[in-house]
Amino acid sequence: MNRKRIALLTGLTLLAGAVVNTTNPLRNAVKNDAEAAQIKTNLKPNSKYPDIAKKLDLTSMEQYSSVNLFMNVTLKDFYVKESSIDNYGQSHLLLAPLKTSDQYFLVVTKSAKTIKKNDMITVQGFMNGKTRIDNAQIAAGLNQKYLNKKVVSLIADNLSL
Incomplete structure (x- = not known):
């Protein structure tokens, strides 16, 4: 693989991991509904x-x-x-x-x-x-x-x- 592809894949992997870890819509929705x-x-x-x-x-x-x-x-x-x-x-x-x-x-x-x-x-x-x-x-x-x-x-x- 060339350097551009490696950089792109690494960046997408880090970005996807950050998004998944910071936003869990099910957990947040249940918490908000339970407190409502x-x-x-x-x-x-x-x-x-x-x-x-x-x-x-x-x-x-x-x-x-x-x-x-x-x-x-x-x-x-x-x-x-x-x-x-x-x-x-x-x-x-x-x-x-x-x-x-x-x-x-x-x-x-x-x-x-x-x-x-x-x-x-x-x-x-x-x-x-x-x-x-x-x-x-x-x-x-x-x-x-x-x-x-x-x-x-x-x-x-x-x-x-």
Whole structure:
């Protein structure tokens, strides 16, 4: 190889290594999302976060594709079916509109207050599609009976107990 090629390859290798080491979008995104949720005593209705019950049919979320489930919403007075805290201090909340409902919403957030099973909670945040409860959620402490259940994922901006 000639000197120009060697210099070019060395420069590109150093540049690529520096970019990869300084920017890890997944780690930074998770950190920012986890710190975004704030516990408030009372959440006021907000036009930025419309009530999900007025936008979507909560009895059958199966009718919506994952593409349609990207929007800001308020989950008002939802029932906490399961709650756990992982090794990183993040709360994993499995929510349902009613105590008897089998339509689930998953919120993973950092919370200063303890949120317990059977609590009623209001969440303002961004729905980001459908997913399933996987082994990582079970390892974080969710009940094994929820493994592979379909859920709608939500990134919480504000929480109210």
